[in-house]
Amino acid sequence: MTTERSLVIVKPDGFHRGLTGEVLRRIEAKGYVLAALKILTPPTALLQEHYAEHEGKPFFEPLVAFMSSGPVTAVVIEGEDCIKGFRSLAGATNPTEAAPGSIRGDLGRDWGEKVQKNIVHGSDSPESAAREIGIWFPEL
Ligand code: RTP
Numbered sequence: 395m396t397t398e399r400s401l402v403i404v405k406p407d408g409f410h411r412g413l414t415g416e417v418l419r420r421i422e423a424k425g426y427v428l429a430a431l432k433i434l435t436p437p438t439a440l441l442q443e444h445y446a447e448h449e450g451k452p453f454f455e456p457l458v459a460f461m462s463s464g465p466v467t468a469v470v471i472e473g474e475d476c477i478k479g480f481r482s483l484a485g486a487t488n489p490t491e492a493a494p495g496s497i498r499g500d501l502g503r504d505w506g507e508k509v510q511k512n513i514v515h516g517s518d519s520p521e522s523a524a525r526e527i528g529i530w531f532p533e534l
């Protein structure tokens with residue numbers, strides 16, 4: 395077991411629907427610690443860097459546009475194996491397929507839009523977490 399940090403984002407759909415508190419509640423109830431938190435409307439350049447791995451995919455442009463459409467809450471969480479653990483709390487990328495009990499399974503759905511609006515982002519590996527925390531929290 396390793397104490398890890400992960401970058402979680404409550405995306406514009408989650409923020410707009412007033413689900414920020416519910417997401418933070420689930421993170422804390424699981425036993426992870428909130429190490430840093432900020433609310434911002436992310437600039438396009440920050441999102442292009444954050445989503446660099448998806449550049450060239452059909453959903454890249456709509457994704458960056460959606461993510462910069464309003465405020466998000468960026469959070470650094472901390473705990474044993476919290477990278478995998480939060481991905482499990484979040485559920486499958488497609489909210490229609492996400493298991494009930496997960497954030498996306500309980501609170502998300504398909505809205506018939508180009509981008510999957512799925513409430514949260516969570517880093518997918520220790521390397522991604524370090525990279526993403528550096529982008530969103532350069533002061534840490
Ligand atoms: P995330 O990065 O946000 O934690 O989500 P993820 O790993 O489960 O999904 P990923 O494959 O990294 O995709 C990043 C985000 O892009 C949007 N997406 N839309 N229209 C589509 O088919 C599609 N595919 C991906 C989602 O918002 C996804 O979370």
Ligand code: MG
Nearest residue numbers: 515516517518
């Ligand atoms: Mg991802």
